[in-house]
Amino acid sequence: MTATAQTSSSAPALEVSLRQPTVADGAAIWTLVRESGALEPNTCYAYLLLATHFAGTCVVAERDGELVGFVLGYRPPTRPEAVFVWQIGVRADARGAGLGKRLLHRLIELPDAADATFLEATVGTSNQASARLFLGFARERGVACERAPGFESADFGPLEHEPEPLYRIGPLRKQETT
Numbered sequence: 001m002t003a004t005a006q007t008s009s010s011a012p013a014l015e016v017s018l019r020q021p022t023v024a025d026g027a028a029i030w031t032l033v034r035e036s037g038a039l040e041p042n043t044c045y046a047y048l049l050l051a052t053h054f055a056g057t058c059v060v061a062e063r064d065g066e067l068v069g070f071v072l073g074y075r076p077p078t079r080p081e082a083v084f085v086w087q088i089g090v091r092a093d094a095r096g097a098g099l100g101k102r103l104l105h106r107l108i109e110l111p112d113a114a115d116a117t118f119l120e121a122t123v124g125t126s127n128q129a130s131a132r133l134f135l136g137f138a139r140e141r142g143v144a145c146e147r148a149p150g151f152e153s154a155d156f157g158p159l160e161h162e163p164e165p166l167y168r169i170g171p172l173r174k175q176e177t178t
């Protein structure tokens with residue numbers, strides 16, 4: 001599945017294609033995560049699992065044959081009405097041109113997410129770019145973005161970690177995109 005990403009009126013044009021990942025994308029996603037400067041890297045193996053077992057709820061963005069963005073999601077087994085964004089990242093040189101939001105719009109249009117009524121994610125309290133991304137996505141869908149307790153610092157045990165409140169966006173099918 002491919003599509004040309006659109007950009008906001010104030011952003012420079014960004015020609016990328018969006019598609020679901022394959023096993024060949026796992027290591028490149030892992031590299032993007034490590035280069036992001038903001039995402040917690042998991043193992044390469046974890047990204048291989050996401051790119052294969054969970055490809056139905058993941059999207060990658062490609063420009064000139066290189067991966068420049070991704071969103072990794074899944075349907076939480078205990079809340080199948082939601083699609084949960086585990087990680088989303090855009091390469092530094094492709095940021096600020098609307099690609100993050102385009103990845104989220106494409107994610108909820110995938111067949112495996114098309115019946116989800118909420119998009120959820122946890123957002124670290126200091127991550128302004130991520131908060132703005134999800135708020136902007138909710139605004140473009142014309143739906144609410146509610147914040148609820150997600151993971152508290154104490155949940156991370158000995159790791160020093162800021163709280164990660166849960167952002168719950170929806171109901172998604174209230175208004176279809178054009």
Ligand SMILES: CC(C)(COP(=O)(O)OP(=O)(O)OC[C@H]1O[C@@H](n2cnc3c(N)ncnc32)[C@H](O)[C@@H]1OP(=O)(O)O)[C@@H](O)C(=O)NCCC(=O)NCCS
Nearest residue numbers: 038088089090095096097098099100101129130132133136
């Ligand atoms: C978060 C991230 C994916 C956003 O990607 P992006 O392609 O730059 O996002 P967009 O261009 O679609 O912008 C979405 C909104 O966020 C805002 N935004 C983007 N970067 C921002 C920043 N650094 N500071 C404040 N706002 C920012 C945009 O202005 C836009 O707001 P609007 O809808 O009100 O116009 C990207 O910054 C990134 O990869 N960061 C590192 C990884 C990360 O933190 N991921 C999220 C946690 S899982």
